[in-house]
Amino acid sequence: MRAALLTIALAAPALAEPVVPTFTEExxxxxxxxxFDGDWDYMVGxxxxxxxxxxxGFPELFLSGGAGPSALYLNRSAQGGALAFQKTEAVTLDAxxxxxxxxxxxxxxxxxxxxxxxxxxxxxxxGECRFEDMTQAWGFDGGDAWSTAFAAxxxxxxxxxTLAIGNYVDRKEEAFPxxxxxxxxxxxxxxGPETQRFAPPIPLxxxxxxxxxxxxxxxxxxxxxxxxxxxxxxYKGGQEQMWHLEPGQPPRLYTEAEDGWKRLRxxxxxxxxxxxxxxxxxxxxxxSMADNxxxxxxxxxxxxPDFADIAFKSALTAHRPYTGGxxxxxxxxxxxxxxxxxxxxxxxxxAKGNVAQMPDFAAKDPNNLLLGQPxxxxxxxxxRAGVASFGIARGAQLVDLNLxxxxxxxxxxxxxxxxxxxxxxxxxxxxxxxxxxxxxxNRDAIGSVIEIRRGDKVxxxxxxxxxxxxxxxVGWLHFGLGTSAAAEMRVLWPDxxxxxxxxxxxxxFQILRPDQAPETWTAE
Amino acid sequence: MPxxxxxxxxxxxxxxxxxxxxxxxxxxxxxxxxxxxxxxxxLILELVRHTATYSPPxxxxxxxxxxxxxxxxxxxxxxxxxxxxGQLTDLSPLPPRAAGQHDEPCVLHAALAAVVASLFANxxxxxxxxxxxxxxxxxxxxSDGITGDAVARSxxxxxxxxxxxxxxxxxxxxxxxxxxxxxxxxxxGTRPQDWVPTSLIRLQQAPLLPQWAQNRPFALPSxxxxxxxxxxxxxxxxxxxxxxxxxxxxxxxxxxxDEQKLIARFWSDDPMxxxxxxxxxxxxVLQIAxxxxxPVEVISATLAKLGxxxxxxxxxxxSTKFKxxxxxxxxxIKRHIDPAWEPLLITPPHPEYTSGHSTQxxxxxxxxxFSLGENFAFxxxxxxxxxxxxxxxxxxxAAAEEAAMSRLYGGxxxxxxxxxxxDQGRAVAAYAAALRTxx
Numbered sequence: 001m002r003a004a005l006l007t008i009a010l011a012a013p014a015l016a017e018p019v020v021p022t023f024t025e026e027x028x029x030x031x032x033x034x035x036f037d038g039d040w041d042y043m044v045g046x047x048x049x050x051x052x053x054x055x056x057g058f059p060e061l062f063l064s065g066g067a068g069p070s071a072l073y074l075n076r077s078a079q080g081g082a083l084a085f086q087k088t089e090a091v092t093l094d095a096x097x098x099x100x101x102x103x104x105x106x107x108x109x110x111x112x113x114x115x116x117x118x119x120x121x122x123x124x125x126x127g128e129c130r131f132e133d134m135t136q137a138w139g140f141d142g143g144d145a146w147s148t149a150f151a152a153x154x155x156x157x158x159x160x161x162t163l164a165i166g167n168y169v170d171r172k173e174e175a176f177p178x179x180x181x182x183x184x185x186x187x188x189x190x191x192g193p194e195t196q197r198f199a200p201p202i203p204l205x206x207x208x209x210x211x212x213x214x215x216x217x218x219x220x221x222x223x224x225x226x227x228x229x230x231x232x233x234x235y236k237g238g239q240e241q242m243w244h245l246e247p248g249q250p251p252r253l254y255t256e257a258e259d260g261w262k263r264l265r266x267x268x269x270x271x272x273x274x275x276x277x278x279x280x281x282x283x284x285x286x287x288s289m290a291d292n293x294x295x296x297x298x299x300x301x302x303x304x305p306d307f308a309d310i311a312f313k314s315a316l317t318a319h320r321p322y323t324g325g326x327x328x329x330x331x332x333x334x335x336x337x338x339x340x341x342x343x344x345x346x347x348x349x350x351a352k353g354n355v356a357q358m359p360d361f362a363a364k365d366p367n368n369l370l371l372g373q374p375x376x377x378x379x380x381x382x383x384r385a386g387v388a389s390f391g392i393a394r395g396a397q398l399v400d401l402n403l404x405x406x407x408x409x410x411x412x413x414x415x416x417x418x419x420x421x422x423x424x425x426x427x428x429x430x431x432x433x434x435x436x437x438x439x440x441x442n443r444d445a446i447g448s449v450i451e452i453r454r455g456d457k458v459x460x461x462x463x464x465x466x467x468x469x470x471x472x473x474v475g476w477l478h479f480g481l482g483t484s485a486a487a488e489m490r491v492l493w494p495d496x497x498x499x500x501x502x503x504x505x506x507x508x509f510q511i512l513r514p515d516q517a518p519e520t521w522t523a524e
Numbered sequence: 525m526p527x528x529x530x531x532x533x534x535x536x537x538x539x540x541x542x543x544x545x546x547x548x549x550x551x552x553x554x555x556x557x558x559x560x561x562x563x564x565x566x567l568i569l570e571l572v573r574h575t576a577t578y579s580p581p582x583x584x585x586x587x588x589x590x591x592x593x594x595x596x597x598x599x600x601x602x603x604x605x606x607x608x609x610g611q612l613t614d615l616s617p618l619p620p621r622a623a624g625q626h627d628e629p630c631v632l633h634a635a636l637a638a639v640v641a642s643l644f645a646n647x648x649x650x651x652x653x654x655x656x657x658x659x660x661x662x663x664x665x666x667s668d669g670i671t672g673d674a675v676a677r678s679x680x681x682x683x684x685x686x687x688x689x690x691x692x693x694x695x696x697x698x699x700x701x702x703x704x705x706x707x708x709x710x711x712x713g714t715r716p717q718d719w720v721p722t723s724l725i726r727l728q729q730a731p732l733l734p735q736w737a738q739n740r741p742f743a744l745p746s747x748x749x750x751x752x753x754x755x756x757x758x759x760x761x762x763x764x765x766x767x768x769x770x771x772x773x774x775x776x777x778x779x780x781x782d783e784q785k786l787i788a789r790f791w792s793d794d795p796m797x798x799x800x801x802x803x804x805x806x807x808x809v810l811q812i813a814x815x816x817x818x819p820v821e822v823i824s825a826t827l828a829k830l831g832x833x834x835x836x837x838x839x840x841x842x843s844t845k846f847k848x849x850x851x852x853x854x855x856x857i858k859r860h861i862d863p864a865w866e867p868l869l870i871t872p873p874h875p876e877y878t879s880g881h882s883t884q885x886x887x888x889x890x891x892x893x894f895s896l897g898e899n900f901a902f903x904x905x906x907x908x909x910x911x912x913x914x915x916x917x918x919x920x921x922a923a924a925e926e927a928a929m930s931r932l933y934g935g936x937x938x939x940x941x942x943x944x945x946x947d948q949g950r951a952v953a954a955y956a957a958a959l960r961t962x963x
Contacts, residue, residue, distance in 0.1 A: 040649055169650075174657035177650055178570050179909055232797060233574060233650070237911040265797055289576075290704070291725045312724040319726045329576075329704065329727060358648045360576040360704060 022425025038067030046394025047098025047470030098470020139197035151213035151466025160189035166210025179236040208238030214467035229268030260304035274337035287332035334469035339480030342429030345372035353392035395471035430481035430506030447494040577701035581838040584802035588831030597635035629666035634682025717758035728873040737843035750951035791930035825961035833956035837887035867935025878945035882928035886949025889924035894957040
């Protein structure tokens with residue numbers, strides 16, 4: 001019997017090792033020199049925003065600087081060439097923890113939501129990467145908190161977005177900061193037609209020291225909820241949260257008694273969402289200290305937000321360093337799903353770094369690049385890919401900076417220069433990149449869902465503004481295609497309109513609009 | 525023997541006269557000492573929660589050393605108090621104070637600041653910031669109005685006590701915790717009743733602190749001195765005692781009332797989310813100290829004995845756990861009764877028999893009953909900040925019994941593991957209760 005089992009095992013087809021992408025660090029040559037600096041009150045934060053503010057299609061970089069200055073870098077890279085950026089003084093601010101691009105006023109020019117230690121700012125894009133401070137003019141109360149999470153959505157029939165701001169500890173508490181989590185705020189539009197202002201913020205009480213927020217239609221009801229990942233280090237009586245956000249109704253917390261919400265208490269630091277198991281529902285990767293979580297809905301038909309953690313069986317716990325010899329548990333921050341090696345399977349990047357001087361956790365804590373495989377088990381490739389930095393990482397973005405179809409990587413490090421990697425290895429797999437565009441409010445169609453066929457299954461992507469660790473992007477959305485010559489894709493627009501299934505050629509950039517044929521884009 | 529009012533007053537009067545202080549000033553200094561002791565413990569409870577290595581056994585060990593430090597700091601200047609040197613294993617006499625006037629709050633503060641800084645040296649940046657803030661604030665409070673040379677002499681005396689205790693602590697086998705207490709390598713047992721991991725957390729695929737019973741006990745003669753009797757024979761047969769015990773766990777869960785769920789969560793006392801079970805009982809003492817305005821000497825002696833009882837209870841319990849290496853209810857129930865069953869609470873990552881919370885609660889209740897009295901009614905507001913209303917208990921014993929039952933409600937222990945744990949803890953506590961803290 002034993003011999004027979006062995007024979008069967010040997011005869012089973014082995015999974016092909018996923019193609020390992022090759023990254024080359026180009027931080028210095030690209031002209032990046034921003035450091036996320038500061039002491040205790042900058043131990044969290046450290047975000048990066050990528051978005052095109054120049055109109056050339058290439059994403060710019062905005063890097064937070066903590067106690068040091070933030071910086072906007074204009075993308076001067078040639079398509080397919082080495083990364084090159086020009087540092088500007090356009091958005092040089094202090095006390096910046098992170099930022100998210102968002103076309104708040106729907107004028108077709110991206111604005112910037114800047115999260116700070118102190119007053120948060122709304123910077124209106126004027127074109128050509130110039131900005132003006134519209135915080136007061138838009139009626140936005142920037143507060144005076146330690147703001148560490150953000151999410152945005154256009155609620156049904158609204159012409160102005162709703163912003164959720166997550167806040168952290170009361171930084172004035174010295175001896176007993178625990179239990180001093182300050183309120184998160186929900187900034188809804190001021191009532192009235194065509195409003196261009198925010199109403200006074202609604203406190204999302206109870207708040208439990210949020211480090212990531214995400215609007216997500218977790219049950220495909222058409223009504224997104226607000227997921228909040230919280231740092232258990234500081235709350236008392238807290239847990240992970242999700243809020244109901246019915247139009248015109250006050251936000252209401254999902255509870256165990258009314259909704260079947262299951263209590264989970266982690267050092268929540270970042271949320272990444274993707275349809276990892278191809279069941280059509282968003283799954284959530286939650287970063288923490290030591291083990292991280294991958295939540296999938298146990299029973300979508302039940303309608304209950306009851307999630308199973310499949311990180312263990314998916315080899316996604318990423319709980320300790322895999323290289324460098326430091327075996328203490330890891331500290332994970334920004335997570336992001338993307339198809340980094342263009343093989344048609346989602347991969348996961350996780351930024352890692354000690355909080356600072358926590359001796360029970362790894363000091364040399366390499367970033368993870370976990371490559372997806374057909375059987376759902378991921379394999380670590382951060383070191384082989386060249387992104388296993390031992391910098392004390394926080395926020396990050398996987399984004400195609402030189403528009404060659406290969407995702408590049410920007411990572412913000414505490415006390416050290418942010419790092420930039422260009423993906424330089426040749427990949428056989430194809431890709432397509434799309435940009436959603438619609439008229440009227442919400443130009444970038446935040447809240448859409450993109451569906452792409454993967455064999456006999458459909459992979460769904462929620463297009464969100466938020467999540468990660470104080471880092472976000474608006475712009476080209478990248479999809480790996482493997483050996484497929486084209487992508488079969490459709491868009492479910494925020495108003496519920498179902499776009500037609502489209503066939504999009506591999507290795508192309510496409511602008512998708514409701515009820516219009518795709519427009520192929522080429523760099524000038 | 526419980527403290528009596530007369531003895532309590534004796535403590536408070538004896539120390540100040542030894543320093544030649546006027547009664548009014550002496551009373552004031554006693555109040556300051558009390559504030560120093562309570563404020564530091566308030567912070568210590570937070571540090572336990574927020575320091576990654578502080579699992580329940582590790583927390584109990586720290587509480588013991590801190591309680592002993594406070595008592596010894598006071599005892600070196602108060603002839604009414606008796607040192608624990610010579611009573612606790614390998615604790616040699618504490619260094620005597622130098623000649624000259626000392627100030628008790630300054631001595632106590634210096635001792636606590638030093639011992640806390642050392643025991644929590646591995647806490648994170650927020651804990652470090654908090655310790656710095658507390659040291660500054662309590663240092664200012666303690667030294668306010670005291671002459672410089674008396675402060676310096678007192679600080680030296682307090683630090684000497686702390687260094688003596690820390691040197692002793694360094695040799696007990698429990699000072700270094702790696703990988704948050706989980707061995708990097710672990711070979712599971714092969715018998716059907718052997719413990720297996722119950723968690724999907726990678727770090728917890730080995731049991732917590734399997735070598736903990738090799739630590740030097742405080743007052744217990746040896747780790748196995750109070751071993752529990754064998755549990756019901758392992759049996760997978762329906763109708764057997766063991767099967768019935770597991771079935772009771774499942775059926776109890778099925779019929780849980782809201783009150784029972786509340787009790788399970790009230791006593792859950794999860795590490796890194798609370799100050800652990802040991803911290804829960806320390807918190808109870810602090811609340812009683814506040815309510816009854818207990819003198820500082822009574823509080824410190826009570827904390828010392830409670831700390832010793834709880835630390836020894838964990839050593840004893842861990843000796844039993846790894847002797848029997850028994851599987852948890854969730855494992856047995858999933859294998860033999862209901863594959864889909866999940867308990868209310870998160871199952872702790874170590875063998876079942878005996879229940880750790882029951883053992884240390886049994887020990888805590890017994891030693892507190894000895895120190896403060898039978899039928900000592902109190903309200904337990906430990907988890908108010910977590911949203912739990914205070915619970916009232918007619919006695920320490922009643923609280924310990926509820927804590928033990930909470931593990932059955934939570935689905936993480938068999939009833940026999942809880943009951944044996946209570947008995948084991950009571951036996952352990954007898955050694956701590958026998959310690960003499962008064963001259």
